[in-house]
Amino acid sequence: MSRLIIRAGEVERHYWADLWRYRELFFFLSWRDILVRYKQTVIGVLWALIRPILTIAIFTVLFGRMAKVPSDGLPFAVFVCAGNLPWQFFATAMSEASNSLVLNANMLSKIYFPRLIVPTSAVIVAFVDLLISLVIMAALMVWYHVMPTWRLLTLPLFTALGLGAALSVGLWLSALNVKYRDFRYVIPFVVQFGFFVSPVGYPSDWFVGKLTNMRYGEALHVIYLLNPMVGVIDGFRWAIGGQANLSVSIVTSIVVIGLVGVTGLRYFRRTEKRFADII
Numbered sequence: 001m002s003r004l005i006i007r008a009g010e011v012e013r014h015y016w017a018d019l020w021r022y023r024e025l026f027f028f029l030s031w032r033d034i035l036v037r038y039k040q041t042v043i044g045v046l047w048a049l050i051r052p053i054l055t056i057a058i059f060t061v062l063f064g065r066m067a068k069v070p071s072d073g074l075p076f077a078v079f080v081c082a083g084n085l086p087w088q089f090f091a092t093a094m095s096e097a098s099n100s101l102v103l104n105a106n107m108l109s110k111i112y113f114p115r116l117i118v119p120t121s122a123v124i125v126a127f128v129d130l131l132i133s134l135v136i137m138a139a140l141m142v143w144y145h146v147m148p149t150w151r152l153l154t155l156p157l158f159t160a161l162g163l164g165a166a167l168s169v170g171l172w173l174s175a176l177n178v179k180y181r182d183f184r185y186v187i188p189f190v191v192q193f194g195f196f197v198s199p200v201g202y203p204s205d206w207f208v209g210k211l212t213n214m215r216y217g218e219a220l221h222v223i224y225l226l227n228p229m230v231g232v233i234d235g236f237r238w239a240i241g242g243q244a245n246l247s248v249s250i251v252t253s254i255v256v257i258g259l260v261g262v263t264g265l266r267y268f269r270r271t272e273k274r275f276a277d278i279i
Contacts, residue, residue, distance in 0.1 A: 033121065063080070089130040092126035172268075
């Protein structure tokens with residue numbers, strides 16, 4: 001039977017080593033969240049397919065056929081799917097990570113372990129949903145005869161970038177949600193607002209062209225690029241075979257995600273010592 005001795009001043013020094021020591025807890029929490037999500041559901045994993053299918057159908061009719069929005073050289077259903085899947089992945093992962101500490105309050109107040117494990121393990125549920133949803137992408141590419149190229153090999157890189165974006169924002173919101181419970185009302189607003197300002201149903205180049213014709217268009221363009229999911233979604237479409245321009249959006253997304261991630265990790269580490277007292 002192993003014994004853990006916590007000495008004053010040594011927790012900080014051994015924190016990253018403790019993350020590796022508690023890797024089994026990470027896998028346990030991830031597997032538990034996956035089981036809870038699909039346990040006692042009528043259609044099980046099909047829920048991961050129903051949401052993107054409905055979104056793709058609605059956007060194809062409204063934006064593709066009625067509004068005649070350009071589709072970046074792709075069939076509109078494939079175009080929307082390539083935008084919706086990374087956004088849904090980001091939104092689910094961010095929401096799960098943001099609420100993870102509060103949902104595991106009993107465990108946080110009773111035992112010691114690196115708290116970073118909790119929001120990190122929470123994003124695995126969204127990753128499983130993404131893997132299931134990729135079946136839709138494959139089916140649409142076959143149906144519309146979209147031939148994959150070597151660029152499809154870069155899809156895991158853009159997935160990792162989306163995961164980094166979700167976890168970076170999730171670290172900030174999860175720590176803030178422990179101290180200020182009002183943030184649980186902010187999270188749904190962030191998801192809803194972000195859906196419309198991300199290029200899920202329209203190409204970035206087309207949207208930026210519309211912004212240039214508006215007052216303060218350049219400032220709005222800069223604000224638009226600060227959305228980290230712009231580069232992720234453009235990257236997904238580029239990997240599938242679209243004609244998205246990645247030169248600016250992907251670099252901006254990497255920089256923004258890096259800054260949010262570093263500052264979020266520092267804030268999380270600075271405040272996690274008090275989680276058990278205030279949660």
